[in-house]
Amino acid sequence: MSTIATLTDVAKAANVSKMTVSRVINHPEQVTDELKALVFKAMKELDYQPNFAAKALAANTTRIIKLIILEKVDTVEPYYATLLMGVAQALNEHQYALQVVTQKNADIGDCDGYIITGARRDDFDWLNQLNRPTILFGENRHNYDYVDSDNKYGTFLATSAAINDGYDQIIFFGIELKESFEYSRERGYMDTMQKDGRNPQIVRFGNHSSEAQNYVENHWHEFKPNTCFVCSSDRLAIGVERGIQHMHGNIPDEFGIIGFDGVFLDQIADPKLTTVKQPVMTMGSKVAALLLQKINLALPMSEDHDPDRNNRVEVMFSPELIRRQTTRNYHRS
Amino acid sequence: MSTIATLTDVAKAANVSKMTVSRVINHPEQVTDELKALVFKAMKELDYQPNFAAKALAANTTRIIKLIILEKVDTVEPYYATLLMGVAQALNEHQYALQVVTQKNADIGDCDGYIITGARRDDFDWLNQLNRPTILFGENRHNYDYVDSDNKYGTFLATSAAINDGYDQIIFFGIELKESFEYSRERGYMDTMQKDGRNPQIVRFGNHSSEAQNYVENHWHEFKPNTCFVCSSDRLAIGVERGIQHMHGNIPDEFGIIGFDGVFLDQIADPKLTTVKQPVMTMGSKVAALLLQKINLALPMSEDHDPDRNNRVEVMFSPELIRRQTTRNYHRS
């Protein structure tokens, strides 16, 4: 028999009713230990796996979670691949299916909840119209629940490291985007600089390596040796690295570079980037877990986003400074 | 009413029975045009979307497709992200859900079919035991249906371009892997070289940029100016690029480089790589489409893999040579 065992099969084997088996699974406290033992034995023997579709249908849910990626996917960042792995893993564990949506208009069909990544200011009108539990990947000022890495802490780590390593001038290369994550990263840099009595200096670019590279080359005379560039992304950091190499600056002794993200790009760079690494995969799992929790709590369904509630869930993961070859890595003890 | 419309709702609105509506969707030829019109109107008005779970349950299927990634995901290649987008898109269109599995052992629960990527020789024992329609992403010698890019044609393109551009020495940097795709790429190179009466020369490495880079630096004296390196991956190509830059060789006049894959890495390199680009996203959609076709054809389910059948499906996509900054790009007309 290669057919897959159903509840009924298990019930027969254990000589009880379907309902008892169902209860053993969902409300075990309502069943005597005696029967539970029988049922467990039968489940094991038949290698019972609950039927996804039946569960969904009975519960009037879809057991589908949509992951909506709101960024242009032509330059698919490895970042999202990693995130997706994390989400997928957590979802699988709980017998939920994933639907990946890359364009707003492709969002057809129902689902139990949304995970949104790459939401920008203009996207929130659209987001508000979603009528299912939603969690954003990335901090935001719209009172949406979210998971993110602690961006401010990340640039604190980076800036402290630069100070610690003895660089005189520490410049922040930011992303030209009026988004929350960027504000936080800049703040982490600013605060740390000020606390140390230094003069912060911020320059901003589109998130392309070439822009950072051009800037470095065009303003080369402004950068005295013993300068460290703290960047808001590994992309920018790579640009800086190239700019310095092009101008024959020495890395890391004359010039330090610290990136942000720690996904793939940092390893591709040469020399490999010192970077603020986010635990992206873990974060992916966490968003998924949180969303499922929210869904199960919020039953009955169709909870709309309420911009006025004040019990927002904000989960921040601490990033980690990975010291590699673009900083001096002194260890002041 | 924000509730989602069901078959019954549509039936009531159109004043027919559920069954008629179902037939309009699945067997339209059995329904009169008159009723069809009514039903279509009702469906449009109610914005009817078929219930995924109910469909699955009624048809005794899962409507779940598993994408199994058999490679180490610690260095998640952007390649897979792109592929996944393609798969997801095609699946969404046909109301199938995707389950991403990254470790063999995590493959619990039933599904309607498998898409396998990154299968190596040792994986096939495990693959054989899968008892659902399966399609591989990547050519193989085990008689599995597959989709891949035309690897041989890809290196033919690359090698021809190198010849065309007037490079004297043309060396192939391959991946040290006894896998089908690598054989094909090497063959494309060999054949093209021989047809032009040249001496092929192949070196192989693990697929890491550093290995290629070290080799270039350590054997620098062997490479006369006017040499082109045809590589089996963009990763290797990047290593070569660095090696050459490190030895102060001139790109592309003295030394040409051609990569393979065309996903992300080629753009990150500086100068940007001339590469053989695979239409990865399209290929992803195609695998999915093929699998769905196979599933619907193979009903009733549980079709095992039959290693002896001789009607294997092999779909090859033609890659494209993208000329960028690491070749001379002469255009012999």
Add this chain to the structure above:
DNA sequence: TCTCTCAATGTTATCGGTAACAGGTTTAAT
């Protein structure tokens, strides 16, 4: 005119679970 056939539509049962209710037994309280 009366049947016979076939096409068009409706009715019923089913997929595999779960909530709600019903029935039977034990325990506790008066």
Add this chain to the structure above:
DNA sequence: ATTAAACCTGTTACCGATAACATTGAGAGA
């Protein structure tokens, strides 16, 4: 001892869609 409350398990109906069967009606042929 009697009754109620608590507890455990089984029965029924339902989630939304579909295959299989039942029914209806129109047109063909005798």
